[in-house]
Amino acid sequence: MKTAPASAPRTEEPRWLTREEQRVWRSYIEASTLLEDHLDRQLQRDAGMPHIYYGLLVKLAESPHRRLRMTELAMQAKITRSRLSHAIARLEKNGWVRREDCPSDKRGQFAVLTEEGYEVLRRTAPGHVAAVRQAVFERLSPEQQESLGEIMRIIAEGLQPDEAGADLPWLR
Amino acid sequence: MKTAPASAPRTEEPRWLTREEQRVWRSYIEASTLLEDHLDRQLQRDAGMPHIYYGLLVKLAESPHRRLRMTELAMQAKITRSRLSHAIARLEKNGWVRREDCPSDKRGQFAVLTEEGYEVLRRTAPGHVAAVRQAVFERLSPEQQESLGEIMRIIAEGLQPDEAGADLPWLR
DNA sequence: CTCCGTTTGTTTAATGTTCAAGAAGTGGTC
């Protein structure tokens, strides 16, 4: 792959990544692949579930009455409802989550963290936090941490199906 | 979840993430989830394969004679050999890669990018680069791009099974 | 009240990933 010519291209010449952009992108891909893998393994070993399932339990634990509507949970976790359905089915089989009907909307379901699920979280959270610390925060300066936060916030924002004000489109 | 007490803990109290660290970590998880998802969808639609498979073709295209030993490719892509085996099997079925025996080591296999595979890459690369640009580089200042690169390099380095000098452990 | 477009959540099948086990080849040692 070569870089685009300096002169004005006749047809829309694709704008490749510069050498520096390529380096950045490659680093991102490598780090995120390794990190996701590392945390998946850590949690599979210590908590018997992949990283994203653990994240679901955390979201529930942080929510009022330790419960969330399926759609709300899917949105918070940035996954599809389909994927969530499968995941909750599995967590339910483990006894860590149970489903409850929503009284005000007969289509709706709550995912509710069970006592047992909360227990798993309490037991495994320290180890997981330690893993995150060791892989990420211990290695970055305060400035880098702040920078990482802002960068990721920007990227996430650009990819959202338009979270804030989505139901108030005329305000935009 | 609450923060650790200020006084010296009697038992090893788990060191939770600070409020700021939590914010950073949450942003990272959200952005990386959304981004991976976005690129997977883009490539599945336009190239008929997930992001990581596309990455494998790129690695091959960049290599001498458009070929790599399986282990080498797995290391470069940061995935297990098992996962690679399955992936190459699929790409082979598509006619985008073929296997070749290694003459100097009868256990060895080369994964070789076919002409057809190269063609797919040539056709779909511009669209993919545009997606990456739009999701990441267009939104970040030059300083942020540089910062992102360095941060990710640090994280990746910390998670490597010790790439450089791994075969020379006495030098460390 | 009925109609109808939308939302909610699940299901199925195809696809991808992981884990553990194993076949085959290598290279060094005795």
Next chain:
DNA sequence: GACCACTTCTTGAACATTAAACAAACGGAG
């Protein structure tokens, strides 16, 4: 050359994810 620890790569089964299709309920318009 027989042995043995190690490397290379694959396999099969269990598990996870995706995409498309669907049933049920909602809620506003007429």
